[in-house]
Amino acid sequence: MSDLDRALAEAYEREPVGPAAPRPLPSSVHGPSDDRDPATLPPAPHFHVPGHRGPLLTWPATVRALEREHGPRFESLADRLIGARDRQGVKVLLFTSCNRAEGRTTLVLTVARALARRPGRTLLVDGDLGGPMIARLLGLKPRSGLDDVVLDGLPLPEAVVEAPDDHLSVLPLRAPVARPREFLGEPGWTLLMARLRREYDLVLIDGSPLFAGLSAAVLHRAVDAAVLVTHRALTGDRARLRAREVLDAGGIPLLGLAETFV
Numbered sequence: 001m002s003d004l005d006r007a008l009a010e011a012y013e014r015e016p017v018g019p020a021a022p023r024p025l026p027s028s029v030h031g032p033s034d035d036r037d038p039a040t041l042p043p044a045p046h047f048h049v050p051g052h053r054g055p056l057l058t059w060p061a062t063v064r065a066l067e068r069e070h071g072p073r074f075e076s077l078a079d080r081l082i083g084a085r086d087r088q089g090v091k092v093l094l095f096t097s098c099n100r101a102e103g104r105t106t107l108v109l110t111v112a113r114a115l116a117r118r119p120g121r122t123l124l125v126d127g128d129l130g131g132p133m134i135a136r137l138l139g140l141k142p143r144s145g146l147d148d149v150v151l152d153g154l155p156l157p158e159a160v161v162e163a164p165d166d167h168l169s170v171l172p173l174r175a176p177v178a179r180p181r182e183f184l185g186e187p188g189w190t191l192l193m194a195r196l197r198r199e200y201d202l203v204l205i206d207g208s209p210l211f212a213g214l215s216a217a218v219l220h221r222a223v224d225a226a227v228l229v230t231h232r233a234l235t236g237d238r239a240r241l242r243a244r245e246v247l248d249a250g251g252i253p254l255l256g257l258a259e260t261f262v
Contacts, residue, residue: 058139078114103260104229116168120201132173150188193222225255
């Protein structure tokens with residue numbers, strides 16, 4: 001097992017237990033502590049306004065809980081991804097899975113927070129063309145996004161949400177893409193990937209599952225490597241092997257395998 005594989009596995013490793021007892025939700029590591037139940041807090045809508053530089057992100061309770069329970073492991077994983085960038089030139093990293101509900105987006109969000117606490121510019125891209133979730137999970141209501149940049153030539157700064165309090169940039173996707181293959185074949189996609197590679201130190205793409213929905217086996221080209229996220233209860237060895245073959249056929253190196261839990 002490689003160092004990266006081990007780090008990915010440890011990030012989600014836990015001892016088997018019986019039904020979990022309710023635990024107080026952890027507060028965000030990026031702001032003052034607030035131990036109140038989020039369900040009792042008044043809703044605060046967040047809108048993406050081009051040029052607005054204020055804090056916009058509302059992090060899911062699951063992500064904050066993972067940070068509290070397994071924070072050092074995600075910090076170690078962030079360091080290893082930076083090492084892969086420096087040693088192997090891996091700047092644009094695709095996170096994918098065999099199916100939905102395997103914990104892929106939660107892992108990407110948690111890793112993005114750990115990376116954002118390090119020097120350099122980190123960009124989180126919602127590349128799940130069949131079921132984008134990043135904007136909703138972060139409490140954003142974007143008026144523009146990845147689709148506008150690729151298809152309509154919208155200037156990138158008008159679509160990127162800057163969250164300086166979190167030291168993170170987010171490129172959302174407003175709605176599912178009707179024709180994923182055509183979308184990834186657009187000249188705008190190739191140009192965008194080249195620009196992101198120049199302007200950011202690390203780009204994390206939350207990609208579509210390989211074997212689900214309209215985007216089945218549609219790969220994001222122009223990425224440097226992929227992390228395959230799987231859940232042992234949903235994906236067996238045969239599916240993992242098939243996923244590796246799909247990535248290999250698409251010319252995308254597999255950087256690591258992350259086995260998650262519920």
